Amino acid sequence: MRKSIQVIQTSKYDTGKWNNKGNFDLLQGKSDTDNTIDIYPEDEYQEWLGFGGAFTEAAAYSLSKVSKENQKEIIYHYFNKEHGLGYTLGRTHIHSCDFSLENYTYVEENDEKxxxxxxxxxxxxxxxxxxxxxxEAGEELSILSSPWSPPAWMKTNGDMNHGGKLKEKYRDLWALYYVKYIQEMSKEGINIWGVSVQNEPEATQVWDSCRYTAEEERDFVKFHLGPTLEKHGFDNKKIVIWDHNRDLMVERAEKILSDPEAAKYIWGVGNHWYVSEEFENLSKVHEMFPNKHLIFTEGCIEGGVQLGAWHTGERYARNIIGDMNNWLEAFLDWNIVLDEKGGPNHVGNYCDSPVIVDTNEDVVHYNSSFYYIGHFSKYIKPGAKRIATNSKIETLSYTAFKNSDGSIALVVLNETEQDIPYTLQIEGKYINLISTKRSINTILI
Structure with missing residues (x-):
């Protein structure tokens, strides 16, 4: 029987991060207030796969511009299981993306073989x-690899940037390109866990981009990518569709996954957080296709570096909680590191990152987003299962997971400027707590 809790807190108005606020005994009985968060450990939902971030060329280049000591420190803080964020996932771009130093591919022009x-x-x-x-992680990472654009000569617009489409005659060749990438990465000792069909297939960007309609994405998987991976012995590689915003994910998933010949190759659906926080769309996809998986494949703070900003961490936590409570199984952040400008980015699409390095001064900055992610990733381990929660408190966001060892992590987010008292209730026991203003708490039970 659970007897005590530990409270870990990070607050805008408190010094230090992941502060241990102490251990407290649970009391026998039930609260007489309606201001409760109730936890039901036996009511289980999805299994959690893990957290991670993207190994972009921009991230790697930025890291290379600071001292070896700072490089090691950042990698330690992200991937160390005991003292870091404990990342177990990663994402790579198949040749260039906007967070590359330039457009580039892995083949020479018009190399059709x-x-x-x-x-x-x-x-x-x-x-x-x-x-x-x-x-640093001490184990193989599960790496999802995504293309932003085929080579320019494979596309209808003759350009890696500005959208365009994959020419029909190159669909088999482009599918083989994924295989080549997987094979070459394997030669380097890096196992690719899965691939997404296309990063943001509904967007025409000024950077590397390529458009697919739902029918085109379905048919590319059904007739080209799926069979090609299978033919080369890579039918164990996961295929993720959509890899774009939540707003249109239901329609895209329904169109593709309703076709059994396409669906048999597909592991799941990826979503981004730009444009929309319609978290309920994940549940809609889950309800239609309960055997498919949901993974967050990209999110970042747009518009350049925002050192010291607090709302950035809150955005991470709000999105993680919202998606987790709607059947998400994994979370992949975007660039793990960027420079003082929020780049490099070959079209100037500068963004923020949980870790920013000042390459001129050789200084590392950890943003609020880094600590907010840690309130989940340090305590919700791969293999954990989300468990049922219930509350009438509309001013708090929260989610709870039960780890494989039976321990429970409840994460509570308060984005308001008010301290909010509440009572935690679990298995016939309770404790009165306060979620302080502009804070995030992880309660370990």
């Missing part, structure tokens, strides 16, 4: 970073 295919560019910065992360 992929004879010149080479990932030598990734061996300079990205692969060494991934290997260092794996070493």
């Amino acid at each position: 992929l004879q010149t295919f080479s990932i030598d560019r990734e061996k300079k910065l990205v692969i060494p970073l991934i290997k260092a992360a794996i070493k």
Whole structure:
């Protein structure tokens, strides 16, 4: 029987982060207030796969511009299981994305046999970073790899940027390109866990981008990517569709997954947080296709670096909680590190990151988002299962998971400027707590 709790807190108005506020005994009985958060440990939902971030060329380049000591510190704080965020997932871009130093591919122009295919560019910065992360984590990372655009000569607009589409005659060749990437990364000792079909297939961006309608994405998986992976012995690789915002994910998933010949190749649906916080759309997809998986594949704070900002961490926590409570199984942040400008980015699409390095002063900044992610990733371990919660308190956001060892982590987010008292109730016991203004608490039970 559970007898005590530990409270870990990070607050805008308190010094230090992940502060241990102490251990407290649970009291026998039931609260006489309606201001409760009730937890039901036996009522289980989805299993959690883990947290991670993206190994972009921009992240690797930014890290290379600071001292070896700072590089090691950042990797330690992200991937160490005992004292860091405990990341177990990663994401890579298949050749260039906007957070690359320029447009680039792995083949020479018009090489329709992929004879010149080479990932030598990734061996300079990205692969060494991934290997260092794996070493710190002490285990293989599950890496999702996503293309932003096929080579320009494979596209209708003759340009890696500005949208365009994959030419029909190159669909098999482009599918083989994924295989080549998986094979070459494997030669470097890096196992690719899965691939998404296309990053943001509904967006025409000024950077690397390529559009697919739902029918085109369905048919690419059904007739090209799925069979090609299978043919080369990679039918164990996960295929993720959509990899875009929540607002249109229901329609996209329904159109693709309703086709059994396409669906048989597909592991799940990826979502981003831009545009919309319609968390309920994840549940809609889950209800239609309960055997498919839901994974958050990208999110960041747009508009450049915001050192010291608090709302950035709150956005992370609010989105993580909202998605978790609607069947999400994994969370992949975008760039793990960026420089003082929020780049480099080859089209100037600067963004924020949980870790910012000042490459001029050799200084590391940990943003509120880094600590807010840690309130989940440090305490909700891979293999944990979400458990039922219930509350009438509309001013708090919360979620709870039960780890494999039976311990429970309840995360409570308060984005208001008011202290909010509440009573935690579990298995016939209770305790009175206060969620202080602009704070996040992880209660370990």
